[in-house]
Amino acid sequence: MQINHALSSLVQQTEQLSSRTKDYIEITKPKVVLLILLTALVGMLLALPQFPEPLLIIASLTGIGLLSSAAAAINHLVDYRIDVQMARTKNRPVAKGRVTQSQAFIFAGVIGFVGYAILYLAVNPLTAHLTLASLVGYAVVYTLYLKRATPQNIVIGGLAGAMPPLLGWTSVTNQIDPNALLLVIIIFTWTPPHFWALAIHRQKDYARAKVPMLPVTHGLEFTKTMVLLYSALQMIVGLFPWLFGLSGVLYLLGSTILNGYFLYLAWQLKFNDSTGLAFKVFKFSIFHLMLLFIVLLVDHSIITIYESQPY
Numbered sequence: 001m002q003i004n005h006a007l008s009s010l011v012q013q014t015e016q017l018s019s020r021t022k023d024y025i026e027i028t029k030p031k032v033v034l035l036i037l038l039t040a041l042v043g044m045l046l047a048l049p050q051f052p053e054p055l056l057i058i059a060s061l062t063g064i065g066l067l068s069s070a071a072a073a074i075n076h077l078v079d080y081r082i083d084v085q086m087a088r089t090k091n092r093p094v095a096k097g098r099v100t101q102s103q104a105f106i107f108a109g110v111i112g113f114v115g116y117a118i119l120y121l122a123v124n125p126l127t128a129h130l131t132l133a134s135l136v137g138y139a140v141v142y143t144l145y146l147k148r149a150t151p152q153n154i155v156i157g158g159l160a161g162a163m164p165p166l167l168g169w170t171s172v173t174n175q176i177d178p179n180a181l182l183l184v185i186i187i188f189t190w191t192p193p194h195f196w197a198l199a200i201h202r203q204k205d206y207a208r209a210k211v212p213m214l215p216v217t218h219g220l221e222f223t224k225t226m227v228l229l230y231s232a233l234q235m236i237v238g239l240f241p242w243l244f245g246l247s248g249v250l251y252l253l254g255s256t257i258l259n260g261y262f263l264y265l266a267w268q269l270k271f272n273d274s275t276g277l278a279f280k281v282f283k284f285s286i287f288h289l290m291l292l293f294i295v296l297l298v299d300h301s302i303i304t305i306y307e308s309q310p311y
């Protein structure tokens with residue numbers, strides 16, 4: 001009898017622990033952080049002709065990952081009043097009170113401190129400072145101020161999310177190189193259509209929570225036009241790595257196909273919209289950025305192998 005009781009209380013405690021762990025993982029926005037880490041890794045690998053020290057790669061990705069996760073946790077903490085009003089976010093751990101504000105604050109503080117220390121001590125101070133600046137840009141400037149102040153919030157705030165390839169680059173070179181900025185500009189141009197497509201789909205949510213996102217302040221048609229214009233800009237900016245000699249023909253081909261399809265979807269959204277198309281554009285944007293950075297990497301590897309041939 002007693003054994004049964006002990007067992008069932010053990011099972012209960014384990015379940016509680018695993019649901020708490022899930023909550024803490026959720027407030028780090030793990031899928032976003034994973035994509036951020038991919039773009040940082042590609043920045044690292046494109047920075048040098050040879051493969052960087054594996055330990056340096058691990059330290060750098062750990063530090064950038066922890067600081068990005070801390071930024072996401074602060075976003076959950078600062079935004080809980082907005083999050084409770086939106087269908088998409090109302091069940092989030094802080095909005096629901098499963099993780100309290102002070103728990104989220106301590107969690108973000110601890111992982112942020114550890115991430116910063118790893119970057120400062122095991123990578124280099126430049127990368128530590130730039131990553132911390134990105135955290136402040138997203139968690140404080142965007143979340144606390146811009147998000148509530150202007151429909152251009154994500155254009156300006158997007159700079160923080162666009163930094164990871166530069167962070168990867170400085171991790172292994174300890175300097176800011178113009179080629180790294182080409183990769184930053186790619187994500188910077190990608191962010192508005194990525195987010196506005198979702199904001200069109202979730203317009204009612206943002207209107208209810210009184211967040212001045214573009215579809216709320218300027219309407220759906222204007223936002224669709226902006227998605228189309230940024231997609232066209234993305235097509236041009238996507239050529240830069242090839243034009244400036246950072247990438248080769250494989251990248252040119254891959255990026256043209258990916259950016260071309262993005263532009264096609266944005267055109268359809270503007271002139272031939274159908275139910276669910278905005279959400280499709282948002283979903284595709286994630287797949288698009290992931291593939292684009294994989295193509296950058298494959299192209300770089302092929303060029304490196306080719307150039308290392310003795311003849």
Ligand code: HEM
Nearest residue numbers: 031032035036039154157158161162187191194195198286
């Ligand atoms: C200020 C810039 C950005 C804004 C405003 C933004 C906004 C959003 C929003 C509102 C979502 C939906 C989240 C949800 O459904 O819970 C989302 C999803 C996502 N974003 Fe962004 N984003 C930005 C930058 C980025 C960056 C830089 C990356 C990666 C490099 C990224 C990658 C993703 C991914 C992977 C998802 C899907 C997450 C999931 O399904 O859980 N975003 N973004």
Ligand SMILES: CC(C)=CCC/C(C)=C/CC/C(C)=C/COP(=O)(O)OP(=O)(O)O
Nearest residue numbers: 032067068071072075131134135138160161
């Ligand atoms: C250190 C570093 C590189 C920091 C950048 C970190 C980071 C997590 C950027 C992600 C951007 C993002 C998901 C914004 C959505 O916020 P939102 O509040 O508009 O969306 P939500 O309503 O889904 O919370």
